[in-house]
Amino acid sequence: MTESGDIGGVRHGLVHGFEAIVVETPAATAAVSLFGGQILSFVPAGHDEVLWVSPLVAAPPTPIRGGIPVCWPYFAREGQSDDVPSHGYARTARWALTGSRTTENGDTELELAPEGLDHLDLTVHMTVRVGATLTQGLHTHNPRLAAVTMTEAFHNYFKVADVRRVHVEGLRELTYIDKFDDMRTHTQDGNWSLPEDSGRSDRVYPDAGGTYRIIDPGLRRSVEVTARGGRSAVVWNPGEASASGMADVGSHWREFVCVEAANVGPNRVDVPAGSDHSLWQTISVTQIH
Numbered sequence: 001m002t003e004s005g006d007i008g009g010v011r012h013g014l015v016h017g018f019e020a021i022v023v024e025t026p027a028a029t030a031a032v033s034l035f036g037g038q039i040l041s042f043v044p045a046g047h048d049e050v051l052w053v054s055p056l057v058a059a060p061p062t063p064i065r066g067g068i069p070v071c072w073p074y075f076a077r078e079g080q081s082d083d084v085p086s087h088g089y090a091r092t093a094r095w096a097l098t099g100s101r102t103t104e105n106g107d108t109e110l111e112l113a114p115e116g117l118d119h120l121d122l123t124v125h126m127t128v129r130v131g132a133t134l135t136q137g138l139h140t141h142n143p144r145l146a147a148v149t150m151t152e153a154f155h156n157y158f159k160v161a162d163v164r165r166v167h168v169e170g171l172r173e174l175t176y177i178d179k180f181d182d183m184r185t186h187t188q189d190g191n192w193s194l195p196e197d198s199g200r201s202d203r204v205y206p207d208a209g210g211t212y213r214i215i216d217p218g219l220r221r222s223v224e225v226t227a228r229g230g231r232s233a234v235v236w237n238p239g240e241a242s243a244s245g246m247a248d249v250g251s252h253w254r255e256f257v258c259v260e261a262a263n264v265g266p267n268r269v270d271v272p273a274g275s276d277h278s279l280w281q282t283i284s285v286t287q288i289h
């Protein structure tokens with residue numbers, strides 16, 4: 001690892017109004033906000049923007065609505081009291097670039113770590129590898145003398161032509177917990193699509209297979225997420241009615257679907273004393289006709 005100034009194609013910039021690390025390689029461009037350590041943009045060469053960031057995005061300390069929020073060391077308020085911030089502390093922390101390098105195949109790899117989270121039981125740092133595909137690793141360490149239980153997610157907001165016209169492969173026949181139906185469990189019937197009756201989705205799929213594909217006929221592309229060390233998938237879109245009450249979504253709810261690589265609910269992780277745990281994901285895009 002070298003300091004960021006030592007390799008080409010890595011610079012500081014302003015992206016959607018946020019101070020960011022901007023990466024430019026022949027294979028892709030990407031940007032990571034220092035607020036939240038949140039990837040805000042990924043554009044593989046020959047394709048359009050993969051991620052959605054709300055045009056109504058609020059200023060810090062409100063979490064950024066869009067990109068890839070890092071939910072850590074807990075997802076939603078799982079296992080917490082009601083007075084803690086939703087999705088943990090990482091997404092509103094300031095992150096620092098701690099290193100960068102060029103990999104053997106010409107990808108650019110960044111290392112980042114949050115600041116000001118020393119009061120937590122766990123520590124974390126993150127790898128972001130930018131090339132034709134985007135790979136992200138969230139590395140948790142337990143420096144304590146006892147095991148610590150955690151949940152986590154890469155809360156991916158994918159840009160779509162119209163959420164009502166996409167489907168998500170890789171979830172068929174899985175049991176899911178429906179957060180919009182009092183946490184009742186159901187079986188996924190066929191591929192995921194936005195339910196016609198309720199028009200919204202907040203589904204947690206424990207023990208999912210780790211490969212999920214968003215098929216978007218409008219943008220004529222398929223976006224694949226593969227997770228490693230992440231046993232749950234979450235598919236979220238608030239739908240029109242709930243979105244109208246969310247200042248940073250509003251009428252823009254049709255423009256995204258969240259397909260998240262996670263460890264949540266029954267897949268919470270026990271990190272033994274002195275041990276490490278990593279959640280990885282890779283995102284890739286293919287044109288479809």
Ligand SMILES: O=P(O)(O)OC[C@H]1O[C@H](O)[C@H](O)[C@@H](O)[C@@H]1O
Pocket residue numbers: 063076086087179202203234235236258
């Ligand atoms: O509004 P936020 O705190 O960013 O959370 C947005 C959403 O994240 C996840 O997908 C959860 O499953 C949802 O229950 C939650 O509403």
